[in-house]
Amino acid sequence: MIRSRRQSSPEIVASNTVPIRNLGVIGDRRTAAVLDRMGRILWYCPCRFDGPSLFAGLLDPEGGEWRIDMEGAAPGPRRYLDGSGMLETHLTGPEGNLVVLDWMTSGPQAPIGVLVREFGTAPAPVRVTLDPRPDYARRTATLSVEGDCAIIEGMRLYGSHPLRISDGTVVMDLPKGEAGWMILSDAPISRPNRATLDNWRGHTLGHWEGLDEAVNYEGVFADDLQRSLRAIRLCTHEESGATTAAVTTSLPEIAGGGRNWDYRYVWLRDAGMIVSALLRLCRKDSEGEQYLKFICRCSGTSENYPMAVFTDLDCETAPPETELPFEGWRGSRPVRIGNGAADQLQLDAYANVVLAAKLLYREGSSQGRAHWDVVADICDFLSRNWHEPDHGIWEETPPKPYVSGKVVAACALESAADYGSEAEAARWRKAAGEIRDWVARNGLTSVGAYAVYPGSDEVDVTAALFPVWDYCAADTPEMLATIEALERDWSPDGLLYHRRLECADGTEEGVFVAAGFWVAQYWVMRGDLDRAHAIIEAGIAQGNDLGLLSEEADPRSGEMLGNIPQSFAHAGMIGAVIDLNRALKARTRETQEKSNS
The missing domain is CATH 1.50.10.10 (Glycosyltransferase)
Known part of the structure; x- marks a missing residue:
């Protein structure tokens, strides 16, 4: 791992000890960045959720970050702007507050792959430092300055004020009394100005507002429900329709423990619950339908089963697990990228795809039986293999005859039988009946x-x-x-x-x-x-x-x-x-x- 040459400030909490509760997320429905309450970007994988990180300070103090330094600064309030995925953070200081707006361009009228940091009028001198550690800090970043643009691993960084390279980092100083901005772009773009940023911001807000136009809900917990919908959308890859389990890896189930997994992939079992949420919440069923469409495109990704139980964003089998030499969040090791459970037998995962399809047929506006060939193949697989021991919803080893997997398989077969041919319905209902008999005989405690x-x-x-x-x-x-x-x-x-x-x-x-x-x-x-x-x-x-x-x-x-x-x-x-x-x-x-x- 590349080790930092900068001196850490004793006032700043180590990046890999930041409470998870303090994290916020911004995104462009292609990838996401994770920030703490001090406005530090501690996790960012350019281009896609499951790509290699440029900043991984969340998992190691030398993993890279994009930080804001203002003397005496402390975290203040924060909020998402107007229902969007654009995050406004207030840093309080002895001389006043600094307001930071972090966002990523979204929508067809804004460029792709641009991360924007806007700084309100600085109440005191502010230094913004981008400390890149590409490929999970396994390489030293290549940095250069071309005119008013810094080149970072081929990415373009622009600032409202002069940029300079200092000890492997890119620095911008924002004088007291002045506002400013920095943008990092995946691809070459012309130098933006304030009018450009205003235009992009307007289109991005409009894109998020357009998504919300489809929401059809009035009732209890309305604000909380809206927040959860935004969180799902921040995990969703808009182009493919896939929703990742989360945007991070290796944040632990037990602090300091070893149950730390890479969740930047797309799980079959999540399909039923997520498609259900989207179909029942939105007037339009396009988001739920797109997710199911993605899942069904993954047919053939396993040699042994109808498809791998989770895939990457390209409908390809997720890469095998690799351990990184990171300290981990609060010492939680190993830190993993990739996930080795992709070719497990998980009956509930396949059954949930069928339940998601049922919801689409019943509550969606889709005509006919979308993706029926895949749904029917899964049902035939379940009818032949329901009796096999599997790894269960918690992906445990060794496999066992988990009752919940049998139960949801029976429910999937019965629900699909309502849409199948006479022969299919008879075959699947017969298997579901056998499962019910098995559960009644074997699936109960004393x-x-x-x-x-x-x-x-x-x-x-x-x-x-x-x-x-x-x-x-x-x-x-x-x-x-x-x-x-x-x-x-x-x-x-x-x-x-x-x-x-x-x-x-x-x-x-x-x-x-x-x-x-x-x-x-x-x-x-x-x-x-x-x-x-x-x-x-x-x-x-x-x-x-x-x-x-x-x-x-x-x-x-x-x-x-x-x-x-x-x-x-x-x-x-x-x-x-x-x-x-x-x-x-x-x-x-x-x-x-x-x-x-």
Whole structure:
């Protein structure tokens, strides 16, 4: 790794110890940058989410960053601008506040691949330093200055004030009383000026506003729901329609531990929940349909199964895991890029693609049975292979006959049978019936709850989704016993939930944020809307001031854990809120009808 020659300031928190709660994200729906509350860009992969980083200070103090130095500065308030992905950060100082607006150009009338940093009038001298460490800090950056432009690894950096190269960094000084800007472009562009930036900003805001025009929601948690939709969009690759699990890698499930994974890829199992959120929330189904279209394009990416359970943004198999010699976030090692679980058998992942297709057929405006050949192939695969042990939703080894995978496979087969030919429907319903018989014989604990796998007396929070998937009613004896066990063994407070792991103690890591929203959906189906509301509220509280949710949270300290923003958690939140809102409206109508009768 390339080591820095600059002297660290004792007042500045080491970049790889910044609380995850302090992170914000900007993006152009192609890639994203991660900032802390001091306006430091600590993670940025130019061109695409899963590309090599230019800044990786989030994972190592020598990983590179783009920082703002103003004497006596402290973090102030911050917000996203007008519902967009443009982040405004206030730095407070003895002589006044510095306002920083960070954003990436978006929309057809703005250039592609431009990261913009705008600085309001400086209350004191400000120094902005870009410290590039390309390819995950495995190379020394090539820097040069050509006229008024700095060249960084072929990228163009312009500034409102003169740029200079100093000790492997690019520096711009902003005098007191003056405003300024810096832009970093993937490709050659003409030197911009203030009018150019104003034009780009307007088009970018317009692009985000255009996305919001499709939103159709009025009800509880409206602001929080909007924030979650923005988070999903910040994880979405607009050109392909794919949504990554998160924009970061190796932020840990346990601080200082080794469960640190690269989430910058596209998981099949996320498809059902994310497509459901987009279809039910938006008047237009194009975003959800584009995501499903991407998933179905990935057919053939596995030699053994219908497709790899996750892929990169090109529908190619994700690269194998590689460990980087980084310190890790708060010493959490190893730091990984790539992901080695792509060719696991995960029944729930394939089943969720089918459930996503069902939602498109039922709630979308798409004509006919889009991607039916892929959906039918998956169903045939599930009907032949449902009995095989798999790695489950938590991608554990060795494989086991996880009950949740069998259950969601049955639900997928039954839902697809409604759209298949007579022969297909008969074949898939027969397999689904066999699964139901197997679960009834083998899938229950000694007290009649849904077991993690045959022979286990433990339950997992995924079982809360069984009624949501339409496998059973919410008040069956099996579900009542399952929820009782979940509340007793896996919920520290009855509002947040740990997952049950085979290869580790799930209670040692944080609560799994998405899980609470699944349980909230269960309570909506049980009719206890107050309880569902409280669980949703507790889940939202695990996010930060920008409404971003990470994968997990420490229920004792409130610290956020895992990669950010976790699109799975945000989609779960949207699904739970929509279910609750529909139930509340239905209850209001019933009350009004009774009062009028």
